[in-house]
Structures are given as structure tokens and as C-alpha cells.
Amino acid sequence: xxxxxxxxxxxxxxxxxxxxxxxxxxxxxxxxxxxxxxxxxxxxxxxxxxxxxxxxxxxxxxxxxxxxxxxxxxxxxxxxxxxxxxxxxxxxxxxxxxxxxxxxxxxxxxxxxxxxxxxxxxxxxxxxxxxxxxxxxxxxxxxxxxxxxxxxxxxxxxxxxxxxxxxxxxxxxxxxxxxxxxxxxxxxxxxxxxxxxxxxxxxxxxxxxxxxxxxxxxxxxxxxxxxxxxxxxxxxxxxxxxxxxxxx
Ligand code: NDP
Numbered sequence: 001x002x003x004x005x006x007x008x009x010x011x012x013x014x015x016x017x018x019x020x021x022x023x024x025x026x027x028x029x030x031x032x033x034x035x036x037x038x039x040x041x042x043x044x045x046x047x048x049x050x051x052x053x054x055x056x057x058x059x060x061x062x063x064x065x066x067x068x069x070x071x072x073x074x075x076x077x078x079x080x081x082x083x084x085x086x087x088x089x090x091x092x093x094x095x096x097x098x099x100x101x102x103x104x105x106x107x108x109x110x111x112x113x114x115x116x117x118x119x120x121x122x123x124x125x126x127x128x129x130x131x132x133x134x135x136x137x138x139x140x141x142x143x144x145x146x147x148x149x150x151x152x153x154x155x156x157x158x159x160x161x162x163x164x165x166x167x168x169x170x171x172x173x174x175x176x177x178x179x180x181x182x183x184x185x186x187x188x189x190x191x192x193x194x195x196x197x198x199x200x201x202x203x204x205x206x207x208x209x210x211x212x213x214x215x216x217x218x219x220x221x222x223x224x225x226x227x228x229x230x231x232x233x234x235x236x237x238x239x240x241x242x243x244x245x246x247x248x
Contacts, residue, residue: 003224004029004053006136007084009129011065011121012094014041016195017144020213021091021220022049028221029053033080033087035094037064059083065094065121066113073128080132087132089140089224092122092166097197098158111158118162123169133183141177142223143170145189145235167235174234186223190216191238218245 003025010025012018014036022032026049036042042060049058061076080087098114099107126141133139148156149163170187177183192198194210219241222228 002028003088003221005031005055006088006224007031007033007080007086008089008091008224009033009035009061009080009087010091010093011035011125014038014045016197017190017193017213017216018091018093019045021093021217024214024217025220026050026056026058029056031056031084032058033061033084034058035061035063035065035076037062037066057083066116068116068121068124070124070128073124076125077128077132080129084132086136086139087129088136088138089142090125090129090133091142091144091220092125093144094118094121095144095159095162095197097200100155100201101157102155103157106157114158114162115165118159119165119169122166126169126173130177130181130183134181137182138224138226138229139181139183140224141170141173141183141185142220143185143187145170145187145237147189147191149189170234184223184229185234186228187235188219188223188241189235189237190219215242218242 008025008030010018010022013022013034022034022045026032032049034042034045039062046058046060061079095118096114099110143166145166146163148160149167152160170185174185177185192210194207194212199207219238222245
């Protein structure tokens with residue numbers, strides 16, 4: 001499974017799963033486009049990326065996805081196209097948890113922020129960057145799902161609703177793009193993973209009982225592999241996909 005020389009945008013790569021993916025993918029020779037809102041954290045991740053492969057380079061894009069406009073997305077397109085000829089993939093990983101409260105008590109500004117970061121930003125970024133994906137040989141669009149994307153659960157409010165929305169967004173992009181372009185669309189639920197978001201949602205949980213973000217790497221590598229081009233399935237959960245990969 002080679003991602004050597006592939007240029008991959010990972011949103012929310014300043015921490016958690018996105019940070020780990022960026023580091024591991026860079027070790028395998030990928031060019032990483034880090035996107036986050038905190039320049040200090042992005043610089044720290046940049047310094048952890050592997051630069052040892054021939055012509056390997058990385059790019060930092062500082063952007064607050066809660067504030068993303070069409071114009072800001074165009075600027076991101078320009079910044080990426082100045083550095084890379086093609087874009088091989090986007091991993092729409094950034095998200096916020098928002099407030100854990102009943103819908104009745106849900107704060108409107110928190111609701112709006114969650115929807116902007118988790119759902120509106122992947123929509124704007126995808127439609128703006130699609131043009132660069134189209135010129136790649138095996139382009140991939142990977143959305144990030146969650147256990148609360150398929151069945152509503154009390155107190156998960158806007159986060160859960162945004163992940164239901166991502167399911168729809170991924171399915172519609174799949175239907176529209178896979179018939180007209182070579183872009184392959186996946187929606188992946190990474191499952192319980194040891195990150196700050198998980199700790200905020202489950203403060204009483206022992207983080208040592210959870211898998212580390214690094215353990216997700218084989219699943220993400222498979223999405224970028226030629227083999228996944230033949231998959232008619234687009235929605236995957238971690239346990240299912242990792243069992244599948246381990247048995248082959
Ligand atoms: P983290 O909170 O650890 O990381 C989230 C990342 O998104 C951070 O880099 C964060 O930046 C970034 N981000 C948040 N808001 C913005 C914004 N406005 N603009 C730009 N970047 C932003 O979360 P995880 O790594 O746990 O989650 C990654 C993905 O996996 C999410 O989509 C989540 O829903 C999903 N997921 C996670 C599970 C888990 O158990 N961890 C389970 C199921 C799904 P900053 O560093 O500035 O905060």
C-alpha cells in the first residue's frame with residue numbers, strides 16, 4: 001500500500017487522530033498538507049513530520065473552519081496549487097464536540113459552531129478543491145463518521161446531528177462524483193480512540209483502555225490503496241475494516 005509522493009490534505013491535523021495520521025503518512029513518503037486553526041500547534045506537528053523522502057514537502061494551512069467562506073476556500077486552493085500539481089486526497093477529520101446537553105437546553109452559538117466546523121466546512125472545502133483532486137490518479141475523499149451518526153443519542157446534540165449530516169454529504173458526493181469523476185468517496189468511523197475529544201466526551205473513562213490514533217493507520221492506508229477502488233461499500237467502521245484487513 002503505497003502513499004509515496006501522494007499529496008494529502010488532513011483537516012484538524014494539529015492534534016488527535018489527524019496529527020497521528022499526518023506523522024505516520026509522512027514517514028511513508030506522503031506530502032502532508034496540515035490544516036488547523038492554531039499556528040503554534042501546527043508548527044509543532046510540522047516539525048514532527050518526516051522530510052527524508054526525495055522531493056517530499058509539506059505545507060501548513062492555518063484556517064479556522066468555523067469561519068470558512070468560499071473566498072477563504074479559494075485561497076486554500078491557491079495555496080495548495082502553488083505547492084502541488086495534484087491533490088491525491090482530503091481527509092475531512094476536523095470536528096468539535098460542542099456542548100453535551102439536551103436539545104432543549106442546547107446553546108444556539110455552540111450549535112452553529114459545531115455545524116460550521118463539522119458539516120459546512122467539509123462541504124465548502126470539497127466543492128472548492130474537487131478540481132485539484134480530479135487530476136490525481138487515485139483520488140480519495142474521506143469523511144469522518146461517529147457512533148452517533150446512525151442512531152440519535154440523548155445529550156449528543158449538534159455533534160450527532162452534524163455526523164448524520166456528514167453521512168448524507170458523503171453519500172451525495174459519492175453519487176455525484178463517482179459517476180462523473182475518478183474520485184472515490186469513503187465515510188469512516190474510527191471508533192473509540194485515545195484523544196482529547198474522547199476524553200471530553202467520557203471524562204470518567206480510563207484512556208489506557210482505548211486504542212491509540214496510530215492503530216488507525218492501516219485503515220486509512222487501505223482507503224488510499226488501489227484495492228479500495230473496487231469497493232462498492234463506502235461506509236466503514238474501524239472494527240469491521242480492521243478485521244477485514246487482518247484476515248487478508
Ligand atoms: P481532537 O479534538 O483530538 O482533534 C480535533 C482536531 O480538529 C484538532 O486538530 C483541532 O484543532 C481541529 N479543529 C477543531 N476545530 C477546528 C476549527 N474550527 N478549525 C480548524 N481545525 C479545528 O479529535 P479526534 O482526533 O478525537 O477526532 C478526529 C475525528 O474523529 C473527528 O471528526 C471526530 O468526530 C472523529 N471521531 C473520533 C472518535 C474518538 O474516539 N476520538 C470516535 C469517533 C469519531 P485544535 O488543536 O486547535 O483543537
